[in-house]
Amino acid sequence: MFKKVVDLAIVLIFLLVVVGVVRPYWHKYWIGQEIEAAAIYGTKNSIEDTRNFLSKKMSESGRDFRGDDFRIAKNEDNTVTISLTYYDRIRVFGLVLKELKFTVEKTKSEVEATF
Numbered sequence: 001m002f003k004k005v006v007d008l009a010i011v012l013i014f015l016l017v018v019v020g021v022v023r024p025y026w027h028k029y030w031i032g033q034e035i036e037a038a039a040i041y042g043t044k045n046s047i048e049d050t051r052n053f054l055s056k057k058m059s060e061s062g063r064d065f066r067g068d069d070f071r072i073a074k075n076e077d078n079t080v081t082i083s084l085t086y087y088d089r090i091r092v093f094g095l096v097l098k099e100l101k102f103t104v105e106k107t108k109s110e111v112e113a114t115f
Contacts, residue, residue, distance in 0.1 A: 017092050021035035024088035028102050033084050034061065034072075036106040042080035043110035047072050051079065 042050035051067040083105035
């Protein structure tokens, strides 16, 4: 019985460590998805509208990024590039093991619908 409890505790600790290590990369992936959606939106809208759209998306998903945190560029061909540089931490049991610097950049071009 004691061995099963110890084994279960070891497995739970291992899972908590894995979640703590993977979490910043998981967040980076989802932030990238939201930035990509905003870049697609930006191909048909102004930079300010895109910045507002992106701020709203981040707010709805509970992220603390504001519109000024993003670099948004749009050229004459309606190609939009959005980038964000931010810091995240690997935390396990409340201890910060490592601080990570991430840069997420997405570029999308306008697509003309053909029906």
